[in-house]
Amino acid sequence: MNLMGVIFANIYDSSLGQLTNKRTIASLPFGARYRNIDFCLSNMSNSAISHVGVITKYNYQSLMNHIGSGQEWDMELGEGGLEFLTPFAQGHSGSYRGKLDALNAAIDFLSLAKEEYIVMADGGVLCAMDYRKVLDDHIASGADVTVVVKDGICNGSKQVDLGILLGEDGRIEDMAVDFAADDRYYASMGVFVMKRELLIERTKDAVSHSLYRLERDMIMRGFFTGNMKIHAYKYDSVALFNESPKEYYRNNLALLDWDVRNELFHSEQTIYTRVRNEVPVYFGDSAEIDNCIVGDGCILKGNAVHSVLFRGVQVEKGAQVSDCVIMQDAVIEEGAEVKCCILDKDVRVRKGTKLCGTPDHPVIVERGEII
Amino acid sequence: MNFQKKHCVAMLLAGGQGSRLMVLTQNTAKPAVPFGGKYRIIDFPLSNCVNSGIDTVGILTQYQPLELNEYIGNGQPWGLNKSHGGVQVLPPYARSEKSEWYKGTANAIYQNIAFIERYDPENVLILSGDHIYRMDYAEMLAFHEEKQADCTIAVRKVPMEEASRFGIMNTRDDGSVYEFEEKPKQPKSNNASMGIYIFRWSILKKFLIEDEADPDSSNDFGKNVIPAILNAGHKMYAYDFNGYWKDVGTIGSLWEANMELLGDEPAFDIYGDKTHKIYARNYACPSSYIDADSSIRNSFIAEGCGIYGKVDHCIISTNCIVRKDAVVEDSVIMPNTIIESGAIVRHAIIGENCSICRGAVIGGTFADGEKKEISVVGKDTVIEENRSIAPGEIV
Numbered sequence: 194m195n196l197m198g199v200i201f202a203n204i205y206d207s208s209l210g211q212l213t214n215k216r217t218i219a220s221l222p223f224g225a226r227y228r229n230i231d232f233c234l235s236n237m238s239n240s241a242i243s244h245v246g247v248i249t250k251y252n253y254q255s256l257m258n259h260i261g262s263g264q265e266w267d268m269e270l271g272e273g274g275l276e277f278l279t280p281f282a283q284g285h286s287g288s289y290r291g292k293l294d295a296l297n298a299a300i301d302f303l304s305l306a307k308e309e310y311i312v313m314a315d316g317g318v319l320c321a322m323d324y325r326k327v328l329d330d331h332i333a334s335g336a337d338v339t340v341v342v343k344d345g346i347c348n349g350s351k352q353v354d355l356g357i358l359l360g361e362d363g364r365i366e367d368m369a370v371d372f373a374a375d376d377r378y379y380a381s382m383g384v385f386v387m388k389r390e391l392l393i394e395r396t397k398d399a400v401s402h403s404l405y406r407l408e409r410d411m412i413m414r415g416f417f418t419g420n421m422k423i424h425a426y427k428y429d430s431v432a433l434f435n436e437s438p439k440e441y442y443r444n445n446l447a448l449l450d451w452d453v454r455n456e457l458f459h460s461e462q463t464i465y466t467r468v469r470n471e472v473p474v475y476f477g478d479s480a481e482i483d484n485c486i487v488g489d490g491c492i493l494k495g496n497a498v499h500s501v502l503f504r505g506v507q508v509e510k511g512a513q514v515s516d517c518v519i520m521q522d523a524v525i526e527e528g529a530e531v532k533c534c535i536l537d538k539d540v541r542v543r544k545g546t547k548l549c550g551t552p553d554h555p556v557i558v559e560r561g562e563i564i
Numbered sequence: 565m566n567f568q569k570k571h572c573v574a575m576l577l578a579g580g581q582g583s584r585l586m587v588l589t590q591n592t593a594k595p596a597v598p599f600g601g602k603y604r605i606i607d608f609p610l611s612n613c614v615n616s617g618i619d620t621v622g623i624l625t626q627y628q629p630l631e632l633n634e635y636i637g638n639g640q641p642w643g644l645n646k647s648h649g650g651v652q653v654l655p656p657y658a659r660s661e662k663s664e665w666y667k668g669t670a671n672a673i674y675q676n677i678a679f680i681e682r683y684d685p686e687n688v689l690i691l692s693g694d695h696i697y698r699m700d701y702a703e704m705l706a707f708h709e710e711k712q713a714d715c716t717i718a719v720r721k722v723p724m725e726e727a728s729r730f731g732i733m734n735t736r737d738d739g740s741v742y743e744f745e746e747k748p749k750q751p752k753s754n755n756a757s758m759g760i761y762i763f764r765w766s767i768l769k770k771f772l773i774e775d776e777a778d779p780d781s782s783n784d785f786g787k788n789v790i791p792a793i794l795n796a797g798h799k800m801y802a803y804d805f806n807g808y809w810k811d812v813g814t815i816g817s818l819w820e821a822n823m824e825l826l827g828d829e830p831a832f833d834i835y836g837d838k839t840h841k842i843y844a845r846n847y848a849c850p851s852s853y854i855d856a857d858s859s860i861r862n863s864f865i866a867e868g869c870g871i872y873g874k875v876d877h878c879i880i881s882t883n884c885i886v887r888k889d890a891v892v893e894d895s896v897i898m899p900n901t902i903i904e905s906g907a908i909v910r911h912a913i914i915g916e917n918c919s920i921c922r923g924a925v926i927g928g929t930f931a932d933g934e935k936k937e938i939s940v941v942g943k944d945t946v947i948e949e950n951r952s953i954a955p956g957e958i959v
Contacts, residue, residue: 225851226867264640265848449853458850468641468846472834473601473866473879475826483856489602489867492835494828498856 196328197244197308197389198237199299201292202230202256202316208437211559212537217249219316220256221435222520222538224448224457225488225503228259229435231266231466232321232457233314238266239462240324242312246302248278248295259467266465278302292407296392297400303393311392313407315383319433319444321462322384327426331386336424338387338412342379343432349373351434355381355408357425365425368416370409379425381408382432395421431456442535442555445501445518448486471504479510488521495525503538512542516552520560534558570649570683572705572762574618575673576609578693579626579666584814586958587942588915593625595693596632597818598898598916600825600834601866601881603844604635605812608698609691610642610651611842616701618689620649622679624672626656626665641845654679668783674772680765688768690761690785696821696832697758697809698840704803705762714767714798715790717741718760718805730756731786733802741800746786755802758809761785767798808832815958819913819938822879822896826862849883857888866899873903881916890920894936895927898943907947911936911955915943924948928955 202219212221219230230247237245245268249256260266263275270276278299280289289295292313296303303311310331312324322341331339342357356374358367369378385407395411404410415421431453433444447453458464471490476482481496488504495512505522508514512525516533523540525531531542533550537560542548546564550556558564578595588597595606606623613621621644625632632653639651654676656665666672673680673690680688687708689701699718708716719733727748733755734743745751771789775781781788794800808831810821824831834842849868854860861876868883873890881899886892890903893910901918903909909920912927920926924947927939937956941947945959953959 451853454850454853463848464850465848470641470841470843470846472842473864473881474852475835476860476863476865476875477828478862480860482854482860483858485854486851487854487865488851490835 195308196240196242196310196312196324196386197246197306198233198242198324199246199248199296199311199313200230200233200237200316201295201313201383202247202249202253203251209435209441210438211557212438212441212535213252215252215560216255217252217316218435219247219249220253220259221317221441222503223319223435223441224445225486225501226469227464227466229319230256230259230316231464232319233316234260234266234268235462235464236314236320236322236324237312238268238465239321240312242324243268244273244276244306244308246276246278246299248292248299250280250289250295253277253279261467265467272305276302289405291405291410293396293399293410294405296396296407300393300396303389303396306389308389310386311389313383313385317435318382318384319435319457320382320428320431321457321460321464322428322430323462324384324386327384327386330426331424334424336422337391337415338385338421339424339426340412341382341384341386341426341428343382343428344379345376346380346432346434347374347376347378349375351380351436351440353378353380354383355412357381359425359427363425363427365416365423368413370406370413379427380434382428382434384428385412386426430460433457438535438555438557439553442518442552446499446516448501449484449499469504477510480508495527516555518555537561540564570620570685572618572620572687572689572701573649573680573683573685573765574613574621574689574691574701575676575680576606576613576621576623576691576693577669577672578606578623578632579672580694585818586815587940588815588818588913589628590942591628591631592943593628593632593693594813596628596635597812598881599696599812599818600822601864601879602846603842605696606632606635606693607642607842607844608696609693610644611840612697612699612701613689613691614642614644614843615840616699616705618701619644619646620683620685621651622654622676623651623693624654624666624676626672629653629655635845637845642843649683652679668788669785670772670775670781670789671783673768674776674783677769677772680769685765688763688765690759690763692759694811694813695759695809696812697805698807698832698842699760699805699809700840701760701762704760704805707803708762708801711739711801712799713762713801714764715793715800716762716803717790717800718758719755719802720758720805720809722754722756724751724754727751727754727756733757735802739801739803741794741802744790744794744800755804757786758805759786759811760805761790763793767793771796815913815938815940816936819896819911819936822913823877823894825864825879826877847882855888858886873905893929912939912941912953914941915945917944919946921947921949921951923950924952925950926953930955 203217268275356378477494490505495508497514644651852869855872872888910927
């Protein structure tokens with residue numbers, strides 16, 4: 194394959210608050226059994242890409258544990274396979290301010306590679322995409338960079354990294370960064386395809402001018418100065434942007450919709466994740482579970498409605514769960530009630546406790562808390 | 565090649581045809597038959613090995629080995645992908661002088677003496693590939709060494725009236741065996757052999773060679789080798805095991821063992837011991853979806869399922885769909901099977917990749933205490949619309 198990949202594991206961590214206190218956005222659990230990064234890593238694997246660099250800034254232990262040797266994604270850890278690019282891995286001092294800084298720190302990794310093209314992806318945008326189709330379109334377009342964009346994301350209030358206005362012929366008419374663009378704009382999915390040599394050249398050039406943001410300083414600057422030909426690839430399947438706690442909450446519950454599940458999990462692309470060797474879900478005699486996604490190893494004896502229950506969650510007899518996202522191994526004790534909550538891993542909600550948020554402001558309980 | 569010595573090597577007998585499982589083993593070796601929603605029978609002895617610190621396992625296969633070989637692969641799901649040891653699948657192979665199928669359990673080990681010798685083990689553990697149980701072989705091995713035994717056989721107490729169906733070990737007060745009786749008409753005790761043996765390798769090797777030289781032998785551990793070792797005056801001990809154990813060699817016992825996983829206090833608590841997990845090869849499938857119209861009671865649901873209908877007292881395996889208005893009760897549904905709307909399945913085992921079409925009725929209900937006739941649908945079968953499969957019928 195003439196295409197290699199780079200995944201940015203933590204770019205928006207600060208906007209996810211407590212959920213990313215101790216993990217990268219890429220290792221945030223999602224959809225009852227996955228973590229965010231499973232999607233772009235599986236996309237790489239399904240696109241026959243075997244050489245992938247995962248760029249991380251901090252809090253990357255859970256990410257490394259999760260990916261392990263990469264075998265679940267049919268990748269192999271090591272040079273020319275799956276490589277972790279941590280801030281100090283290549284002797285560069287300090288952390289990165291933006292993606293170009295990070296790429297500059299990984300310049301040896303990029304220079305030693307043999308592939309002609311590179312695809313960059315964000316850990317926080319979930320989709321089942323075949324990057325080879327983007328590459329084919331990129332080559333056909335003759336552009337320097339192809340940006341994958343999605344409609345229906347910009348709404349005038351969500352701040353997007355890169356918003357792109359397209360003319361009727363599909364050509365780019367305007368670009369804006371870090372802007373709550375209106376709904377005429379397409380949102381960048383953080384997926385970029387270009388020639389590897391060109392990326393190296395432009396990265397070095399930008400960093401030498403003290404520029405470090407990929408979207409602002411390479412793409413948008415290139416567009417407005419005219420020294421880069423930029424092409425937009427419209428993605429028309431499901432894409433979930435997990436960039437704020439509210440989006441994270443809604444996107445989890447969106448999986449209860451068959452169409453969303455079908456496009457993410459039942460396309461030709463399989464989404465892989467780390468195996469946990471759990472037992473099947475046990476439904477007790479008193480269980481009443483409606484409209485839920487359940488991960489394996491759950492023990493369900495109480496009631497749950499319209500919720501996503503991750504691996505190993507226990508809902509005890511008489512407990513009531515509704516509109517919740519409950520991460521691994523959390524326990525809802527007898528008679529407790531939780532509504533519109535995000536419970537992080539290992540949370541325990543004690544007997545008789547009531548926790549209630551609203552769909553717009555779900556209550557978030559940090560990892561390991563006992564309430 | 566120079567191999568480091570291993571303390572104990574396990575040999576897992578997985579070659580049986582399992583003909584009493586009928587259609588379920590038509591194209592599948594018995595140890596590869598699905599169990600408990602996401603497992604296959606062989607996961608239990610294999611996981612026991614790993615959890616007991618045994619990292620070298622030879623799996624003896626011969627009947628329909630394809631699926632089993634693929635399932636075991638490089639042994640990675642069980643942590644048995646080692647460069648020294650790990651798991652090896654050992655089918656019978658052609659030799660320069662004579663080649664033959666495994667004639668019996670003892671002959672299967674005899675044909676693989678060279679494999680065992682590579683690890684120069686002190687002891688060899690012989691296991692069966694068709695039992696469901698959780699056991700720490702390290703404890704049995706410690707007992708074997710403490711007694712300085714030449715052979716230790718795991719036994720469990722069975723009801724006296726059933727003892728004549730088993731191989732019975734008659735022991736002295738210290739646990740040493742003075743007599744072994746295969747299916748005795750008048751049993752003297754109720755210590756039934758579980759088909760789990762630890763042998764001192766030097767002794768076993770000698771007796772395997774002698775057994776092979778005897779043209780009248782049926783080359784079986786229970787019938788030939790163990791009586792011969794005992795008669796020669798070697799030290800043989802019975803090791804008591806009190807945990808759950810089930811031979812799943814028949815349709816009835818396979819169904820029962822699956823059902824014994826269920827309940828708030830199950831007979832076999834597969835959730836219970838987190839330090840002694842049962843490992844299995846996992847396939848990438850999304851989490852299960854439980855619809856608002858579903859009703860699920862006292863059941864296991866594995867990953868990748870969509871449940872829209874009624875499920876009561878069932879094991880539903882990976883990637884199954886139970887459509888709206890379908891009813892599944894007291895049944896085991898193996899992976900990748902679809903139960904369509906309006907179909908009714910009761911007291912049945914449905915094999916892998918089956919479709920039970922609309923309005924089909926499989927099996928029946930039984931009063932308490934009545935003998936349950938289990939209906940079985942073999943792998944890759946389509947049960948057409950409105951067709952009836954009677955209780956106990958096998959298709």
